[in-house]
Amino acid sequence: MPKTLPMVDISAPICCAPVSAAPLDDDTALQIALRLKALADPVRIKLISILLADTGDGICTCDLATAVGLTEATTSHHLGQLRKAGMVTPDRRGMNVYYRAQPDSLEALRNVLSATTGCC
Template sequence: MTDDDAIELALRLKALADPVRVRLMALLMGADGGEMAASDLARAVGVSGGTASHHLGQLRAAGLVASDRRGVSILYRALPENLEALRGVLASCC
């Protein structure tokens, strides 16, 4: 594993090292249509909109989710290919 791979892996694991973020990822991975509005995600995990936005921003920075603005809503979707890459790196080295 290269240093860059290790850094990328650590950043993704750090992003997932929070129960709210794990719940957000689980919701997004199971979302019908593949995406959910930030407000719906906040409500589903029982946090404020600002708190949800913070957590979603951390997941986006780690490359685990993507977002699109549609009107006044921000829709989030999981990036399963990056989760699969994370699993692959862990399986090959651990």
């Protein structure tokens, strides 16, 4: 049975030295792993790419579901995982929820994985 990761608030962008700067402590490694786990699904990667390409006021869950070929419920589950990781933000408008990517959070994760720059 796989080991369950502890509940940690990962909604804020991660901020630490690049992983190549020095060996990571356990807490920092967990923070990075939880964010990568949120992205470790092809549907979530596709959702992020769609949302990053959006130049408008967000995209409705119903339109995202159509774009990835899944039900709205399944799409909402994936968006919920990305929201918990701070990578997207929801905006309820009546009966619909519109999502926007959080580029700062994704950029911070990219910088942590980079060999040359930190995010702070």
